[in-house]
Amino acid sequence: MFDPNRSVLQHIDLPILNKHLVQLFIKRDDLIDPFVSGNKWRKLKYNLEMAQRSGRIGILTFGGPYSNHLVATAAASQEAGLCSVGIVRGGELNAQSNKTLRLCAALGMHLIFVSRKKYALRNERYYWEELLLEHPDHLIIPEGGANYYGIIGCQEILNETPNDFDSVYVAQGTTTTSIGILFSVAQKTSLHVVPVLKGYDSIGEMRALLNYSGIEPSLYEELLEKVLVCDEYHFGGYGKYSVELLDAMEEFFRQTTIPLDPIYTGKALYALMDRIRKGHHDGQRILFIHTGGIQGGESIAQKESRPFF
Numbered sequence: 370m371f372d373p374n375r376s377v378l379q380h381i382d383l384p385i386l387n388k389h390l391v392q393l394f395i396k397r398d399d400l401i402d403p404f405v406s407g408n409k410w411r412k413l414k415y416n417l418e419m420a421q422r423s424g425r426i427g428i429l430t431f432g433g434p435y436s437n438h439l440v441a442t443a444a445a446s447q448e449a450g451l452c453s454v455g456i457v458r459g460g461e462l463n464a465q466s467n468k469t470l471r472l473c474a475a476l477g478m479h480l481i482f483v484s485r486k487k488y489a490l491r492n493e494r495y496y497w498e499e500l501l502l503e504h505p506d507h508l509i510i511p512e513g514g515a516n517y518y519g520i521i522g523c524q525e526i527l528n529e530t531p532n533d534f535d536s537v538y539v540a541q542g543t544t545t546t547s548i549g550i551l552f553s554v555a556q557k558t559s560l561h562v563v564p565v566l567k568g569y570d571s572i573g574e575m576r577a578l579l580n581y582s583g584i585e586p587s588l589y590e591e592l593l594e595k596v597l598v599c600d601e602y603h604f605g606g607y608g609k610y611s612v613e614l615l616d617a618m619e620e621f622f623r624q625t626t627i628p629l630d631p632i633y634t635g636k637a638l639y640a641l642m643d644r645i646r647k648g649h650h651d652g653q654r655i656l657f658i659h660t661g662g663i664q665g666g667e668s669i670a671q672k673e674s675r676p677f678f
């Protein structure tokens with residue numbers, strides 16, 4: 370079912386790129402699976418393998434009510450013959466509250482709705498121990514698949530390309546994907562990360578996840594200097610977007626037939642195009658990682674027709 374061979378490397382031809390002598394390629398991780406949104410599969414791959422190897426019966430993880438990670442975990446666990454438990458932020462919700470949650474339930478995920486106060490404990494060891502008493506023999510994966518196994522899964526993305534780019538662009542949520550990419554890019558490549566949260570400390574968050582994953586600072590401090598943070602493309606914060614962003618996504622779709630989502634990939638591609646237009650990448654070979662984000666062919670936000678901010 371989950372076949373990374375579907376993630377082709379697509380060359381993009383647009384007048385703006387010709388004007389700036391940019392060669393742009395898009396790594397189509399969005400094509401890996403309709404439910405397991407691109408990078409979410411990468412992050413789950415070795416977590417699921419470890420769960421199976423260590424004889425666990427299921428996966429337990431955390432997410433918000435529109436979480437791509439929850440849907441991906443439900444689908445990938447079902448495929449791997451494991452059960453799945455999702456701890457969802459929002460005690461007032463239920464399995465029918467929106468399409469994301471309905472999809473999780475339909476994919477066999479046992480959903481548990483908790484208050485925001487309880488959800489804030491999601492990274493606390495004592496909460497994990499409490500959860501394991503209720504759900505023995507489950508592997509707990511942090512929100513967004515943000516752990517060591519998530520990172521090594523994302524290290525494989527660049528190996529499926531010539532890995533000879535001047536710049537790589539990727540959207541950033543938990544930073545797991547960008548760390549995996551950072552560990553695998555060529556020496557000459559700079560990594561441009563586009564955080565989708567407002568006021569997000571990208572480098573600090575990357576350091577925190579690297580520490581949590583038990584990786585030696587001497588192994589990553591130098592690498593972090595290759596990271597360029599494009600922090601002016603959050604469009605107001607997580608889940609927020611403007612008509613301008615939606616127009617740019619639609620225009621890109623018309624020109625390339627590549628769908629984007631307004632939460633992650635739309636913002637990252639907007640950042641890339643804006644920076645090309647401003648002359649930051651003249652003459653470069655660039656790779657854009659399409660991390661997915663489109664559940665069942667439509668982005669979540671489009672499905673739910675959430676208001677524009």
Ligand SMILES: *Cc1c(COP(=O)(O)O)cnc(C)c1O
Binds near residue numbers: 542
């Ligand atoms: C979750 C997600 C991201 C964020 O990836 P991180 O590894 O958490 O930084 C980016 N793009 C899409 C489409 C996602 O669903």
